[in-house]
Amino acid sequence: MSSQAHGHTPSPEAVDAKPSYYEIMETAVRELLVEKEVIGPGEIRRMLEVMDSRTPALGAKVVARAWVDPEFRTRLLANGRAACEELGIDFFEDTQLIVLENTDKVHNLICCTLCSCYPREIMGLPPDWYKLKPYRARAVKEPRSLLAEFGTIIPEDVEIRVSDSTAMVRFLVLPQRPQGTNNWSEEQLAGLVTRDAMIGVVRVEIPPTNEKSQ
Amino acid sequence: MSEEIGHALRPLPNIVHAEDQKPLFKVGDSIKVAMRFPIGHYRVPNYVRGMRGRVEVVIEPRAVNNEDEGFGLNAGVKRHYYRLAIPLTELWPNYTGSPDDGLRIEVFETWLERS
Amino acid sequence: MSQTEDLTRLPLLTRLPTEMGGLDAGPFQRVEHEYLPWEKRCHALANILDTHKIINTEEKRRGIEALGTELVEKLSYYEHWIVAFANILFQKEILTPGELARKMEEVAARYSGETTPSK
Numbered sequence A: 001m002s003s004q005a006h007g008h009t010p011s012p013e014a015v016d017a018k019p020s021y022y023e024i025m026e027t028a029v030r031e032l033l034v035e036k037e038v039i040g041p042g043e044i045r046r047m048l049e050v051m052d053s054r055t056p057a058l059g060a061k062v063v064a065r066a067w068v069d070p071e072f073r074t075r076l077l078a079n080g081r082a083a084c085e086e087l088g089i090d091f092f093e094d095t096q097l098i099v100l101e102n103t104d105k106v107h108n109l110i111c112c113t114l115c116s117c118y119p120r121e122i123m124g125l126p127p128d129w130y131k132l133k134p135y136r137a138r139a140v141k142e143p144r145s146l147l148a149e150f151g152t153i154i155p156e157d158v159e160i161r162v163s164d165s166t167a168m169v170r171f172l173v174l175p176q177r178p179q180g181t182n183n184w185s186e187e188q189l190a191g192l193v194t195r196d197a198m199i200g201v202v203r204v205e206i207p208p209t210n211e212k213s214q
Numbered sequence B: 001m002s003e004e005i006g007h008a009l010r011p012l013p014n015i016v017h018a019e020d021q022k023p024l025f026k027v028g029d030s031i032k033v034a035m036r037f038p039i040g041h042y043r044v045p046n047y048v049r050g051m052r053g054r055v056e057v058v059i060e061p062r063a064v065n066n067e068d069e070g071f072g073l074n075a076g077v078k079r080h081y082y083r084l085a086i087p088l089t090e091l092w093p094n095y096t097g098s099p100d101d102g103l104r105i106e107v108f109e110t111w112l113e114r115s
Numbered sequence C: 001m002s003q004t005e006d007l008t009r010l011p012l013l014t015r016l017p018t019e020m021g022g023l024d025a026g027p028f029q030r031v032e033h034e035y036l037p038w039e040k041r042c043h044a045l046a047n048i049l050d051t052h053k054i055i056n057t058e059e060k061r062r063g064i065e066a067l068g069t070e071l072v073e074k075l076s077y078y079e080h081w082i083v084a085f086a087n088i089l090f091q092k093e094i095l096t097p098g099e100l101a102r103k104m105e106e107v108a109a110r111y112s113g114e115t116t117p118s119k
Helices: A021-035 A043-052 A056-068 A070-078 A080-086 A133-138 A143-149 A186-190 A195-199 B002-009 C003-014 C037-051 C057-065 C069-074 C077-091 C097-112
Strands: A096-101 A106-111 A159-164 A169-174 B030-033 B052-063 B079-087 B102-108 B112-114
Touching (some): A021 C037, A021 C077, A021 C097, A056 A169, A070 A096, A070 A169, A080 A096, A106 A169, B030 B079, B052 B102, C037 C057, C037 C077, C069 C077, C077 C097
Parallel strands (some): A096 A169, A106 A159
Antiparallel strands (some): B030 B052, B052 B079, B079 B102
């Protein structure tokens, strides 16, 4: 039905249509594990609630806090997980977080060439393209031309650092704060920060249609 | 009073550390990723095998080898992971970006040699 | 074994089908889709199996790699996961292939029959 190379976009009717073989398998595995008391009956539902609470909005709040609070920024760069935990964002198991600071001289990009490692605790689930071949193959080999396809041009005098996730460390890019936002509130700033900016494929920009978000 | 507290906080002498407790490498060390080709499971991509770089961060705390975890070994000897900086010009002979562009990647201690 | 043979056959073993770094690849395409409910449930299942130390994350990755090139290419992301889970649960003697097949038959019948699915 789909492949890592070609992407997978099910039709909109798929949700109500007859379930696929694999959806049937998922249901069967889950029900068997509950019947055998390997997992508890409410665990999946609770875990879905946990997962649904993790979206890029969390990451945006972390970024906005770092922009307005220099001491938080310092703590965030020293220990990403501990700083996020200050804000109530807990992490699974031994996962660590390194926050990668973009500057005038350095632009960071994150990827996972072996699978699909992603900072899920603060960003939710990754977009398909992050998990597909073009991104994963090219991010470590030709980041500049890849970023150009996102519309992001990195000047030659700016160093690109590509972090390839392979172990228990996850990454979040701390983008540069856009010019002209000096008197913006933390909430307004968070509204500017997109998922793609925290992956490092685009910069944070003020949308052209409005000077200030609401 | 504070002098006594200062004394109490200093490490005790003559403690012998287990072999794997201390990191083998430190920040700034030049290292080389082993030219090794395991089958079955690995967490060091082929494109960094045999490549040279520098240690940027010593990841704490020590942890088990995630390659062994792939076969269910949740416990075992814990060693350090190292965040390495490897120039893209080292990885790709025809790299056309900035010579300062680099990869950052975490690699388990058993994959690394001093370079 | 000749050197040419080594170059064509050995990478089949030493390069896992899931590894993509540095491969030739086409233009980037902004592929995204809204996760289907079963896909999210599959991800939730993975987290729970990891927490319970039944199938840890690394075992899951290895299980997907073990599917081999053709299945890795032809199945979608979460299809990899659930098939890998089934295989690993069989290996750990938590489920048997027969049990799973019978349960899948039962679940499929709920959809094709008159009864409303229970979940």
